[in-house]
Amino acid sequence: MLNFSVKEADILFEVLKARRDVRGNRFLSKPISEEHLDKIFQAALHAPSVGFSQPWKFVSITEEAQKQKIFNIFIEENEKASELFKDTIYSDLKLEGIKEAPVNIAVYYSQKEKAILGQTSMDQVGEYSVVCAIQNMWLMARALNIGMGWVSILDSEKVNAVLKAPKDHKLIGYFCLGHVSEFLDSPELESLKWEKRKNKEEIIFKETF
Amino acid sequence: MLNFSVKEADILFEVLKARRDVRGNRFLSKPISEEHLDKIFQAALHAPSVGFSQPWKFVSITEEAQKQKIFNIFIEENEKASELFKDTIYSDLKLEGIKEAPVNIAVYYSQKEKAILGQTSMDQVGEYSVVCAIQNMWLMARALNIGMGWVSILDSEKVNAVLKAPKDHKLIGYFCLGHVSEFLDSPELESLKWEKRKNKEEIIFKETF
Numbered sequence: 001m002l003n004f005s006v007k008e009a010d011i012l013f014e015v016l017k018a019r020r021d022v023r024g025n026r027f028l029s030k031p032i033s034e035e036h037l038d039k040i041f042q043a044a045l046h047a048p049s050v051g052f053s054q055p056w057k058f059v060s061i062t063e064e065a066q067k068q069k070i071f072n073i074f075i076e077e078n079e080k081a082s083e084l085f086k087d088t089i090y091s092d093l094k095l096e097g098i099k100e101a102p103v104n105i106a107v108y109y110s111q112k113e114k115a116i117l118g119q120t121s122m123d124q125v126g127e128y129s130v131v132c133a134i135q136n137m138w139l140m141a142r143a144l145n146i147g148m149g150w151v152s153i154l155d156s157e158k159v160n161a162v163l164k165a166p167k168d169h170k171l172i173g174y175f176c177l178g179h180v181s182e183f184l185d186s187p188e189l190e191s192l193k194w195e196k197r198k199n200k201e202e203i204i205f206k207e208t209f
Numbered sequence: 210m211l212n213f214s215v216k217e218a219d220i221l222f223e224v225l226k227a228r229r230d231v232r233g234n235r236f237l238s239k240p241i242s243e244e245h246l247d248k249i250f251q252a253a254l255h256a257p258s259v260g261f262s263q264p265w266k267f268v269s270i271t272e273e274a275q276k277q278k279i280f281n282i283f284i285e286e287n288e289k290a291s292e293l294f295k296d297t298i299y300s301d302l303k304l305e306g307i308k309e310a311p312v313n314i315a316v317y318y319s320q321k322e323k324a325i326l327g328q329t330s331m332d333q334v335g336e337y338s339v340v341c342a343i344q345n346m347w348l349m350a351r352a353l354n355i356g357m358g359w360v361s362i363l364d365s366e367k368v369n370a371v372l373k374a375p376k377d378h379k380l381i382g383y384f385c386l387g388h389v390s391e392f393l394d395s396p397e398l399e400s401l402k403w404e405k406r407k408n409k410e411e412i413i414f415k416e417t418f
Contacts, residue, residue, distance in 0.1 A: 001391050002227045009352035011220050013248070016255045016345055018211045039222070041413060046225045048347065050361060052398035054407045059414045066416055081329040090326065117299065117403065118361045120290040124336075125361040128382065131340035136225055138257065138341075139348070143218035152259060152327045152334040164417040173337065182210050189261035194326065198263045204250060205268045207275055208373040 015143050020183045022147030024097030027178040031102050036144050040177070043140030047133035050125045051117030056133050059163050061104040069162045070154070070174070071098045077153045089192065096151040101176035106163055107134055109170045130172045137175075147180040224352050229392050231356030233306030236387040240311050245353050249386070252349030256342035259334045260326030265342050268372050270313040278371045279363070279383070280307045286362045298401065305360040310385035315372055316343055318379045339381045346384075356389035 041058065049055060061067060074096050082091050098104060109130045119126050134150075141148045156171040165171070189195055250267065258264060270276060283305050291300050307313060318339045328335050343359075350357045365380040374380070398404055 001394075002223065003354055004224065004227075004352045008220050008224070009248075009349070011217050012224055012348060012352040013252065014211065015213065015217070015221055016252050016349070018213075019255070019257065021257055039218075041409065043222065043225050045407075045409070045412075046228070047344070048228065048230055048359065050359075052396050052404040052406075054404070054412070057412050057414065057418075059416070059418060061416055063416055077330045081326075084324045084329060085326065093326075095327065115293045117290075117294065117302075117398070118304065118359075120293060121286045121363055122361045122365060122380075125359070125382070127333075128337075128340045128343075131337045132344040132347075134337075135256070135341040135344035139221060140218070140225065143213045143221040145212055150257065150259075150327075150334070152331045154330055156331060162417075166418060169418070171331075173334070185210075187261050189326070195261040195263070197261075198254075200250065200254070203254075203263070203266050205266070207268070207270055207272055208371075209266075209268060209375060209378070 015139055018183060019138055019142040020147065020187065022097065022149040022180055023094040024100035025094045026147060026180045026182060027097045027100040027176065028181060029102060030179045032146060032177060032179070036146060037103065039144060040137050040140050043136040044133040047129065047136045049129035050119045053111065053116045053126065053129065055109055055111045055126050056130045057108040057110050057169060059106040061106065062102065066162065067099050067104060070104065070159060073154050073158045074098060074151060077155055081153055095153060097149050097176040098151060101178040103177045105175045105177060106159065106171060107173045107175065108165060109172050110168060127170065127172060134173055141177060145179070146177055147183065149176045151176060224348055227392060228347055228351040229356065229396065231306065231358040231389055232303040233309035234303045235356060235389045235391060236306045236309040236385065237390060238311060239388045241355060241386060245355060246312065248353060249346050249349050252345040253342040256338065256345045258338035259328045262320065262325045262335065262338065264318050264320045264335050265339045266317040266319050266378060268315040270315065271311065275371065276308050276313060279313065279368060282363050282367045283307060283360060286364055290362055304362060306358050306385040307360060310387040312386045314384045314386060315368065315380060316382050316384065317374060318381050319377060336379065336381060343382055350386060354388070355386055356392065358385045360385060
């Protein structure tokens with residue numbers, strides 16, 4: 001059985017802290033090697049999944065025409081969002097990297113209609129398994145010095161149509177990946193004071209709330 | 210800017226592969242040190258969150274009386290689940306470690322009613338941020354040689370009542386943590402052939418499904 005050393009635990013912690021949500025103003029056009037991309041997918045496939053159901057599907061997108069269609073969906077949704085944040089810096093923020101990133105990956109949840117061990121009381125744990133896979137990819141990418149960004153300002157149904165997703169598949173997240181000019185030292189929305197970092201006292205409780 | 214070496218990326222990959230869902234038959238009663246528990250929470254707090262909203266709350270549970278109440282909820286839900294899997298090995302499987310694990314942690318999603326940057330089109334990305342924090346905890350725990358297991362066979366509303374969760378809080382996951390007698394070499398449900406490991410060809414697509 002593998003016992004990790006303090007030094008190895010420290011390396012994991014450094015990766016966790018250095019991971020950033022990367023947008024189009026930091027991506028380089030340099031392609032991601034097949035070897036790196038494979039490692040990122042392998043990281044996903046080692047995620048935990050309820051009842052070992054592995055309910056994940058991935059679509060990698062590199063063609064300009066596909067990216068442009070997704071980008072158009074972003075623009076439409078982002079115009080609606082801009083309205084909600086009108087007296088803020090929102091419209092100055094770069095919130096995606098669809099066209100700049102050499103690789104985009106759409107991550108889906110898909111589960112056959114059968115009872116899954118562990119999913120009988122809290123059904124959403126199936127989708128949550130897919131999110132665990134996403135976080136594994138994000139960390140693996142960072143350790144390979146590859147940036148990844150989550151684009152959530154999208155209409156899922158329109159994305160499904162572009163990617164020809166089967167009807168029972170649910171889009172969990174859409175990601176941009178690529179080498180970067182830099183990883184910021186801290187989350188951009190923290191540096192810009194969009195939101196404050198929360199104190200542990202506000203969020204960690206003992207025995208009950 | 211931190212550039213990770215191939216060796217460091219390999220260490221992350223080892224941690225990803227060695228992480229297991231640990232149940233009560235592997236937990237030791239040895240307490241988790243405050244230092245280790247703090248490190249696991251720090252890992253959570255470095256997770257990505259939509260719009261830097263950090264919509265997570267954590268309740269750590271160590272008192273026997275609290276654990277017993279949660280265990281009773283598990284028993285009730287698991288009896289229902291057993292019916293669905295009756296001609297299988299289901300009832301022989303140990304599916305939680307609530308009482309054996311020295312620490313239980315309930316993880317919640319809580320978000321004030323305001324527009325969150327990035328959450329205006331796909332609302333569930335708030336909950337998904339919390340799951341990213343969970344995966345960070347799981348990996349950090351493993352790197353510290355501490356086991357963690359997800360207990361999903363629970364009625365959330367009953368857990369909320371035991372933990373006195375505010376009405377607008379949503380239970381995302383309930384976890385058991387402790388030192389272990391062993392980490393299995395492969396997922397137990399894989400070794401038992403409950404489910405087969407999927408091939409990459411079934412789950413990774415190019416450009417469209």
